[in-house]
Amino acid sequence: MKKFSILIMLAPALAVIILLFLGGLLLGLLQSVNYMPIIGLNDFSLNAYASIFSDSQFLGSLALTLGISIVTTLLTIVFSIVTALALRQTFLGKRLVNFLYQFPITIPHLVIAIGIMLLYSQSGFFSRIATNLGFISTQSEFPILVYDDLGIGIVLVYLWKQIPFVGLIVLSILQSSGNDFEELAHSLGANKWQTFRHVLLPLIIPGILPASIICFAFVFGSYEVPFLLGKPYPAVLSVLAYRLYEDTDLSARPEAMAIAVFIAVFVSILVLVYKKVIKNVSGRAD
Numbered sequence: 001m002k003k004f005s006i007l008i009m010l011a012p013a014l015a016v017i018i019l020l021f022l023g024g025l026l027l028g029l030l031q032s033v034n035y036m037p038i039i040g041l042n043d044f045s046l047n048a049y050a051s052i053f054s055d056s057q058f059l060g061s062l063a064l065t066l067g068i069s070i071v072t073t074l075l076t077i078v079f080s081i082v083t084a085l086a087l088r089q090t091f092l093g094k095r096l097v098n099f100l101y102q103f104p105i106t107i108p109h110l111v112i113a114i115g116i117m118l119l120y121s122q123s124g125f126f127s128r129i130a131t132n133l134g135f136i137s138t139q140s141e142f143p144i145l146v147y148d149d150l151g152i153g154i155v156l157v158y159l160w161k162q163i164p165f166v167g168l169i170v171l172s173i174l175q176s177s178g179n180d181f182e183e184l185a186h187s188l189g190a191n192k193w194q195t196f197r198h199v200l201l202p203l204i205i206p207g208i209l210p211a212s213i214i215c216f217a218f219v220f221g222s223y224e225v226p227f228l229l230g231k232p233y234p235a236v237l238s239v240l241a242y243r244l245y246e247d248t249d250l251s252a253r254p255e256a257m258a259i260a261v262f263i264a265v266f267v268s269i270l271v272l273v274y275k276k277v278i279k280n281v282s283g284r285a286d
Contacts, residue, residue, distance in 0.1 A: 025261075025264065028257045028260050028261055028264075029257070029261055031253055031254055031257040032048055032049070032254055032257035032258040032260070032261045033045060033046060033048070033254070034047055034048060034254050036250070036253060036254065038250075039250045039251065039253075041254070047254070048254035048255045048257070048258040049258050049262075051255055051258075052255050052258050052259055052262070057233070057234065057240070058237075058240065058259065060233075060234035061234050061235055061236060061237050061239075061240045062237060063234075064151060064234045064235075064236055065220060065236040065237045065238075066220075067150075067151070068151045068154055068155060068158075068219060068226075068236065069216050069219040069220045070216070071155055072155050072158045072159060072162070072215065072216075072219050073212050073215050073216045073219070075155070075159055076158070076159060076162040076163055076166055076212070076215055077166065077208055077212055079159065079163045079167075080162075080163050080164075080165075080166035080167035080169075080170055080208075081167075081170055081204065081208070083101065083163060083164075083167045084167045084168075084170035084171040084174060084204075085174070085196075085200075087101065087167070087171055088171060088174050088175065101164050101167065102164055102168065103164075104160050104161055104163075104164050105161065105164050105165055105168075107161070109157060109158075109161060109222070109224060109225050110224050110225075110228070112157045112160055112161060112225075113153075113157050113224065113225045113228045113229055114228070116146065116153050116156050116157050116160075116229065117146055117153070117228065117229060120145040120146055120153060120156070121145070121146040121147070121153075122139050122140055122142045122144065122146075123139060124146075126142070127139040127142035130142055146229050147229065147230070147231050148231070149231065151226070151229075151230060151236075153229040153230075154225055154226050154229050154230055154236075157225050157229065158215075158219050158222075158225070162215045165211070165215075166208065166211045166212070166215065169207045169208075169211050170204050170207060170208065172207075173203060173204050173206075173207045174200070174203070174204065177203050181199045181200075181203070182195050182199055182200070185198070185199050209277050210274055210277050210278055213270055213273055213274045213277065214274065216270065217267045217270040217271065217274075220237075220263070220266065220267060220270075221238060221263050221264075221267050222236075222238060223238040223239060223242065226238065226239050227239050227242070237259055237262070237263055238263060240259060241256045241257075241259035241260045241263070242256070243256075244256035244259065245257075245260075
């Protein structure tokens with residue numbers, strides 16, 4: 001009876017997951033294998049997958065997506081460790097700095113993306129300031145940080161959000177571990193770099209690894225920020241899939257769904273890696 005009651009309480013959430021998420025995923029999977037009776041596609045095939053993996057546009061989008069995801073994750077790790085080590089110290093105004101450091105976590109990505117566009121575009125705030133101060137003669141000389149080939153504006157948005165997210169994890173680990181290990185290392189003659197490498201880094205890696213996997217998976221599958229700040233070509237995979245899905249030619253729909261399924265499978269693999277990492281970390285802790 002108790003198990004039945006639990007199932008009843010979970011039913012609304014399970015219904016949403018099964019009907020909306022799994023149902024949509026199944027429909028997308030069917031369309032990706034060329035099963036769309038509405039336009040006369042009734043024979044299952046992997047033509048859409050063969051098409052996208054031989055398409056230079058898809059390969060360019062995949063390279064851009066991986067590049068943005070890897071660079072963002074690596075920079076997030078570096079800056080989160082640096083900022084966490086700084087916030088660990090005692091200094092004047094620490095409470096205010098801690099508040100400002102955590103504030104970006106509460107702001108939606110979309111709002112930050114619009115802010116980056118207004119600040120860093122060639123017609124934005126900083127380009128006008130640089131022009132008025134005489135650093136550049138025209139706003140067109142301002143560095144292209146938005147709608148650029150490398151996705152710099154996109155990376156800036158994710159860094160602004162993810163550094164405090166990962167940094168707070170690192171900071172909590174450092175604060176919970178105390179200073180005993182560092183003091184012991186210093187008493188044995190270790191310098192600051194040796195203390196960080198051999199004492200602090202092994203302590204924070206169990207928190208850094210899962211957080212970095214989450215950040216990478218999120219950036220890889222994200223849509224709204226690249227759509228606002230990215231170039232039309234090459235676009236990241238999520239934007240490319242959406243454009244193919246919105247194409248008036250319904251024959252492009254299987255390719256759009258094939259890209260969406262590829263993203264879902266790739267992110268699912270990362271989730272499995274995340275679970276494996278968590279399990280290993282928990283096993284070592286025990």
